[in-house]
Amino acid sequence: MIDLRSDTLTQPSDAMRAAMVAAEVGDDVYGEDPTTRRLEERVADLLGHEAALFTPTGSMANVLAVRTLVAAGQEVLCESSAHIARAELGAHAAYSGITMRTWTHPTGGIDLPAIEAMFAPDMGPFFVRTTAISIENTHNFAGGTVLRPADLDPLVGFARDRGVALHLDGARLWNAHVATGAPLHEYGARVDILCVALSKGLGAPVGSLVVGGREAVEESRVWRKRMGGGMRQTGMLAAAGLHALDHHLERLAEDHEHARLLAQACGVDPATVETNIVVVPREDAAAYVAAAAEEGVRISAVGPRAVRLVTHLDVSREDAERAAAVLARLG
Ligand SMILES: *Cc1c(COP(=O)(O)O)cnc(C)c1O
Numbered sequence: 288m289i290d291l292r293s294d295t296l297t298q299p300s301d302a303m304r305a306a307m308v309a310a311e312v313g314d315d316v317y318g319e320d321p322t323t324r325r326l327e328e329r330v331a332d333l334l335g336h337e338a339a340l341f342t343p344t345g346s347m348a349n350v351l352a353v354r355t356l357v358a359a360g361q362e363v364l365c366e367s368s369a370h371i372a373r374a375e376l377g378a379h380a381a382y383s384g385i386t387m388r389t390w391t392h393p394t395g396g397i398d399l400p401a402i403e404a405m406f407a408p409d410m411g412p413f414f415v416r417t418t419a420i421s422i423e424n425t426h427n428f429a430g431g432t433v434l435r436p437a438d439l440d441p442l443v444g445f446a447r448d449r450g451v452a453l454h455l456d457g458a459r460l461w462n463a464h465v466a467t468g469a470p471l472h473e474y475g476a477r478v479d480i481l482c483v484a485l486s487k488g489l490g491a492p493v494g495s496l497v498v499g500g501r502e503a504v505e506e507s508r509v510w511r512k513r514m515g516g517g518m519r520q521t522g523m524l525a526a527a528g529l530h531a532l533d534h535h536l537e538r539l540a541e542d543h544e545h546a547r548l549l550a551q552a553c554g555v556d557p558a559t560v561e562t563n564i565v566v567v568p569r570e571d572a573a574a575y576v577a578a579a580a581e582e583g584v585r586i587s588a589v590g591p592r593a594v595r596l597v598t599h600l601d602v603s604r605e606d607a608e609r610a611a612a613v614l615a616r617l618g
Contacts, residue, residue, distance in 0.1 A: 294599035312522035322522030335472030338504035348482035351507040356419040359384030395426025431564030436473040455481035489531035545607035552611035
């Protein structure tokens with residue numbers, strides 16, 4: 288089976304497992320896990336922020352990050368198919384009392400006129416106040432689409448003018464970095480707080496980080512514990528993340544190449560595929576998924592009229608070519 292359902296399906300490699308076993312560990316709730324500290328410092332540095340916090344999931348990282356910017360009863364604006372709006376099961380409302388309004392963009396990007404029209408300053412006891420705007424890069428449900436650092440600039444200017452904060456859901460920011468060649472800190476510099484995942488394309492088994500100012504990160508540390516996410520010898524997991532940063536970051540370019548190969552086979556213009564996700568419009572999504580599985584290729588339906596293919600560390604060039612042949616044959 289060639290599994291193209293998600294880049295979360297990767298198995299830790301033997302070398303990653305060896306790094307995990309060898310990790311120096313301590314109790315992270317006591318602040319005594321040296322490997323976790325090392326990972327947090329390294330990721331904060333990469334993104335040009337003061338501090339970072341290891342979390343079990345990207346969803347928890349987003350909940351912690353957004354709540355540092357938005358109080359209960361206030362709102363965050365985001366794109367309508369953003370992960371925070373669609374795939375976190377209402378966590379920002381359920382845990383933090385935050386509401387959302389959304390704009391819609393065909394590639395999950397920034398629609399500044401729509402944001403300007405929605406933006407609500409503090410109007411006392413009359414309207415919900417907008418205190419943050421969240422963007423996603425790469426954009427998962429829009430098909431791994433990329434924002435370049437400069438694409439953020441008009442929004443950054445608007446946010447500064449209005450005193451509204453910016454959150455970046457960068458679960459796959461690594462892919463954007465590799466696709467554009469833009470240094471990670473160029474993204475980091477443009478937002479107040481961001482989240483990155485180790486468990487997607489980087490191929491670690493578990494983990495994400497909240498990255499931002501020292502105060503926001505310390506506040507997130509308190510809330511992580513309050514939510515039951517204070518973990519002990521996390522160094523074994525952090526070691527997987529450090530190994531991934533050393534060995535699996537630049538190779539994401541291969542995943543992007545494999546995705547373009549698959550796009551071509553499915554009749555999608557490869558030039559529109561920027562990273563490792565291909566969304567194929569299919570009227571027969573469920574039947575197509577079943578037919579591909581019969582031929583040894585697992586893909587997923589995203590709604591009744593589209594399927595999604597995701598390339599990753601455990602899909603070799605050979606696998607990608609074989610899957611492309613199968614999908615081309617299915618037509
Ligand atoms: C996967 C993902 C997350 C976090 O997912 P978890 O499964 O909770 O780790 C957040 N944002 C985006 C855009 C994602 O793709």
